[in-house]
Amino acid sequence: MLSVTRKHANRPTQILVRTLFSPPTRGRQSLVILGSGWGGYEVLRGVDKKNWNVTIISPNTYFNFTPLLASAAVGTLEFRCTVEPVRRYTPKVSYYQAWCDNIGNANLQIYHHFKHKTLTCVAATPPVSFGSSPPATPQPFSIKYDKLVIAVGAYRQTFGIPGVKEHAHFLKDVKDARKIRTRILECLEQANQPDMTDAERRKLLNFCVVGGGPTGVEFAAELHDLLHTDIAQHHPELAKMARINLYDVADSILGTFDRSLVRYTENTLRRDGINLHLRHHVEKVENGKLFIKEVGEVPFGLLVWSTGLAPNPLISAITELKKRDTTSRVLTDAYLNALNVDGTPNPDVWAIGDAASIESDPLPATAQVANQKAKYVTKTLNKLANFSHSHEDDEQSKNAHVDEPFQFRNRGSLAYIGGWRAIYDRSKAAGDGENTFMNKESGRVAWLLWRSAYFTQTLSWRNKILVPTYWFLNWIFGRDLTRF
Ligand SMILES: Cc1cc2nc3c(=O)[nH]c(=O)nc-3n(C[C@H](O)[C@H](O)[C@H](O)COP(=O)(O)OP(=O)(O)OC[C@H]3O[C@@H](n4cnc5c(N)ncnc54)[C@H](O)[C@@H]3O)c2cc1C
Structure with missing residues (x-):
């Protein structure tokens, strides 16, 4: 269901924000995945789509198989060989080609996102303009989630070197x-x-x-x-x-x-x-x-x-999660739940891949780590979905995770x-x-x-x-x- 909400008069911004709600089918909770890279795409592949109402947000309509990019850049392989389409999983899951702009930063003055479990996104493709009308700018839209996986990766480091x-x-x-x-x-x-x-x-x-x-x-x-x-x-x-x-x-x-x-x-x-x-x-x-x-x-x-690597601007803008001082990656516990600023794990938010780091065990930013973390989170989510199904309204079901903490196998x-x-x-x-x-x-x-x-x-x-x-x-x- 798509509803259009105008901001409340006493809030400072008057941005028109569309809010996307996941349809409440058979009591399924909504899972939002941010990013379609090694972390996000693996969660998308493995998560139980019958028991989760899944939405993925990524500016890329594809997953990049990064280890083969150098071969594609010189023609040893064709570009098609290095990508997998996100659309393979639609319409079972919803996909928006968009950037998530905000997950919890009160600076945008929309509302307290983490508390309301809401993300703000902007379309990655400019809206079509007709005739002589000037090019339109994309309007932000917001999405509600019950559970969130942050897998937005990192940017390239330039050390501020001019040019x-x-x-x-x-x-x-x-x-x-x-x-x-x-x-x-x-x-x-x-x-x-x-x-x-x-x-x-x-x-x-x-x-x-x-x-x-x-x-x-x-x-x-x-x-x-x-x-x-x-x-x-x-x-x-x-x-x-x-x-x-x-x-x-x-x-x-x-x-x-x-x-x-x-x-x-x-x-x-x-x-x-x-x-x-x-x-x-x-x-x-x-x-x-x-x-x-x-x-x-x-x-x-x-x-x-x-x-x-340099931090993803989305991660830099988050103020409600704890981050590593040196790399600005979101810190997680050993179960890959993101840590709130006070150090407590957030049971509804997981952070994986190059955007995240386990507080007690910083692992390298590689596809291997991102992929293994994604598999672990997928297991947790699937267990959670099964558990919630059999223990509806049970408080314990909200915090279920795989019993063993994440362990990287090199x-x-x-x-x-x-x-x-x-x-x-x-x-x-x-x-x-x-x-x-x-x-x-x-x-x-x-x-x-x-x-x-x-x-x-x-x-x-x-x-x-x-x-x-x-x-x-x-x-x-x-x-x-x-x-x-
Ligand atoms: C050329 C190259 C070769 C590599 N080779 C290897 C290798 O051989 N072995 C290895 O282990 N590692 C390798 N790596 C590293 C590996 O690719 C990364 O560690 C891995 O991609 C990290 O996965 P990720 O899911 O965290 O991020 P990514 O794979 O970078 O995916 C991030 C996703 O998030 C999306 N995104 C970004 N910002 C937003 C936003 N604001 N909102 C929504 N979505 C967003 C991006 O579009 C992308 O889809 C290589 C990297 C490169 C660049």
């Missing part, structure tokens, strides 16, 4: 991968124009990556594969002029990996001709120019920026490093007392693990067919170098 947002590419979403691929092909086609000087070509073909974490390294490795196979075949002269530069402020790349694997990766990348510039500090970015403290001005055709970290080689590190899991058969692997064996891990984790049958098909097609026929 990064305007002139660098990020790799966080399939839309970013598409822009990067277009830019790589644009640089190649421009460099191929007959009126170009070699100096201009070298500038265009200088590909820079800032950030030596797994995303930066994997992108540099995938780009190296593209340059040394398809580009070398079709533009041999340009391939010789192209350079890949990877910058990081730290002493080494891949800070979270085992030291021997880091050394192996650094040697492999250097041997492959990727220039590693460690202990280098970017001061500012201009159109086509990077300014580095240690070396001065560096021209580039493409700059990919991947230097960690399955190890993987990174692709180019030329059909990868690294695999599970040494930390061994440190946690888990029985590990293969702690560390590198080279071809690790690459087989990398491919089989991502093939098996791919969610839908459609992508389980598409992913290996594109790997095979592109191996036989080469990557698609067309721009459209």
Whole structure:
């Protein structure tokens, strides 16, 4: 049911807010999921849709399989292979392509959201305007929930360095991968124009990556594969002029990996001709120019920026939940319930993924952690739904959760490093007392693990067919170098 409510006269704002109520079918409670990433989409997949009235809010109509984005950015895989549609679950669940703007911040002066279990959202697509009327701005709408899962992830960190947002590419979403691929092909086609000087070509073909974490390294490795196979075949002269530069402020790349694997990766990348510039500090970015403290001005055709995570603005704006001082992630207890500012767990709100952190056990911001937390919350929600069904109006049913607190099972970290080689590190899991058969692997064996891990984790049958098909097609026929 959709109702339109005008704000009460004695409240300061006069914003027209539509309120969406979940229909009270068979006493089902309403569950709202914020975000369709590794956390939110997994809850959407697993939650009992017969016993919950589920609504998902996300600006993306899809889930991003982030580990394959670097491959999609250079054409090793097609973009479709890296996404799963949210609409697969409608009309059983309601979906709004929107941003949640406010979950509990009295600053918007609408009303005390946490107390009233209400969210304010704004459509992610602008409303259609007809004829000569000026483009309309989307009106906020509010949604009521009984239970809420916050899984809005994090943003890219730029450290406030001037010009990064305007002139660098990020790799966080399939839309970013598409822009990067277009830019790589644009640089190649421009460099191929007959009126170009070699100096201009070298500038265009200088590909820079800032950030030596797994995303930066994997992108540099995938780009190296593209340059040394398809580009070398079709533009041999340009391939010789192209350079890949990877910058990081730290002493080494891949800070979270085992030291021997880091050394192996650094040697492999250097041997492959990727220039590693460690202990280098970017001061500012201009159109086509990077300014580095240690070396001065560096021209580039493409700059990919991947230097960690910044808090999601929605999370920064929440005032009613406790957050970690250093990262601004929402703190939860070991059952993944968000903590109120006074430190008590909120029985109606869970926070998972990159937006959240367990107070007593901060885990890394990875898909693996987000996915395992989502599975745990799904179990709790399903148990809660069954329990509420059999104990209607029972106070205890409102606080039911899975008896055991959440425990992360470290399955190890993987990174692709180019030329059909990868690294695999599970040494930390061994440190946690888990029985590990293969702690560390590198080279071809690790690459087989990398491919089989991502093939098996791919969610839908459609992508389980598409992913290996594109790997095979592109191996036989080469990557698609067309721009459209
Ligand atoms: C290129 C790349 C490669 C990676 N590779 C790996 C890997 O190999 N292994 C690994 O473990 N991890 C990997 N990661 C990290 C992993 O993707 C993240 O840790 C994971 O996505 C976190 O899941 P999440 O659900 O918290 O957030 P996300 O997956 O980022 O999803 C957040 C969702 O919330 C939505 N959202 C944002 N703001 C709002 C709002 N205001 N209202 C409503 N919805 C909102 C977003 O649109 C998105 O749908 C990689 C990340 C990247 C970028």
